[in-house]
Amino acid sequence: MDTEKKLELEQKCQQFRNDLIDILYDIQTGHPGGSLSCTEILTTLYFDVMNVKPENPKWDKRDRLILSKGHAAPMLYLNLAEKGFFPKEDLKTLRQLGSYLQGHPCVHKTPGVELSTGPLGLGLGAGIGMALGEKLKGNDSYIYVILGDGEIQEGAVWEAAMAGNKFKTTNCIAILDNNGVQLDGTNEEIMPLGDVGAKWAAFGWNVITCDGHKVEEIEEAITKAKAEKERMSIIICHTIKGKGVSYMEGRNTWHGKAIGGEEYKLAKAELGGQKSE
Ligand SMILES: Cc1ncc(C[n+]2csc(CCOP(=O)(O)OP(=O)(O)O)c2C)c(N)n1
Numbered sequence: 001m002d003t004e005k006k007l008e009l010e011q012k013c014q015q016f017r018n019d020l021i022d023i024l025y026d027i028q029t030g031h032p033g034g035s036l037s038c039t040e041i042l043t044t045l046y047f048d049v050m051n052v053k054p055e056n057p058k059w060d061k062r063d064r065l066i067l068s069k070g071h072a073a074p075m076l077y078l079n080l081a082e083k084g085f086f087p088k089e090d091l092k093t094l095r096q097l098g099s100y101l102q103g104h105p106c107v108h109k110t111p112g113v114e115l116s117t118g119p120l121g122l123g124l125g126a127g128i129g130m131a132l133g134e135k136l137k138g139n140d141s142y143i144y145v146i147l148g149d150g151e152i153q154e155g156a157v158w159e160a161a162m163a164g165n166k167f168k169t170t171n172c173i174a175i176l177d178n179n180g181v182q183l184d185g186t187n188e189e190i191m192p193l194g195d196v197g198a199k200w201a202a203f204g205w206n207v208i209t210c211d212g213h214k215v216e217e218i219e220e221a222i223t224k225a226k227a228e229k230e231r232m233s234i235i236i237c238h239t240i241k242g243k244g245v246s247y248m249e250g251r252n253t254w255h256g257k258a259i260g261g262e263e264y265k266l267a268k269a270e271l272g273g274q275k276s277e
């Protein structure tokens with residue numbers, strides 16, 4: 001990745017973090033922690049890696065993104081709006097009754113959303129199925145599935161892990177937002193995952209690790225994953241839940257909580273942003 005691209009992506013991430021705080025403060029609901037954690041992952045995918053056509057969201061040869069940790073929907077919507085899938089002004093209708101921007105992604109309502117998610121554990125299986133479909137059609141598109149680390153405590157994830165290697169759907173790449181924290185506590189407190197990389201490797205997967213807040217590392221990891229044609233690949237991104245807002249970082253209490261007035265001011269000061277119009 002050249003310096004110019006890196007800078008462009010970093011600026012977008014900063015803007016998205018600012019806009020996220022504005023929107024979630026305005027609506028007094030939503031999930032800040034998990035959205036801030038996968039900001040660089042989503043932004044690198046949409047603005048450097050994926051082949052999509054916002055003017056034709058169902059274009060047959062498009063790459064697809066499944067946000068399996070569906071509660072991070074606000075950060076997905078910020079990316080989709082910036083990309084041009086729908087007007088940015090609609091972002092303020094997030095989580096409102098009747099809005100097409102619901103609290104969790106809905107494939108039937110929102111342009112650019114590929115799978116309805118929210119119930120955790122289902123995205124990888126669906127992604128592998130989509131990847132198989134694309135292979136059968138002779139399309140060389142990729143399916144990217146973003147998983148949460150708490151999410152992978154779900155048994156269905158490991159069924160999908162086995163299926164992926166059976167069907168050799170290497171056009172499906174898993175990306176783990178490995179922030180160490182879930183809703184009610186740390187993973188260690190709720191359900192220890194042990195050596196996550198060793199677990200995926202034991203299921204036959206090619207394991208790649210990177211800093212999930214460094215856009216250039218994410219891009220490099222995706223390039224490596226694409227080059228692997230025999231084994232399924234998972235990119236384990238080391239991330240911080242709530243990244244960018246000091247009092248949210250690493251805290252499960254900011255998984256899904258309304259932002260107060262003083263908290264809003266502090267977050268905006270730290271992110272250095274004005275409110276977008
Ligand atoms: C099957 C299922 N069980 C429980 C929940 C409630 N829930 C929503 S998010 C979450 C924690 C997820 O943690 P993680 O996957 O680590 O996400 P992140 O830290 O990236 O926000 C839980 C338990 C759910 N949505 N689906």
Ligand SMILES: [Mg+2]
Pocket residue numbers: 148149150177178179180181182241
């Ligand atoms: Mg987590």
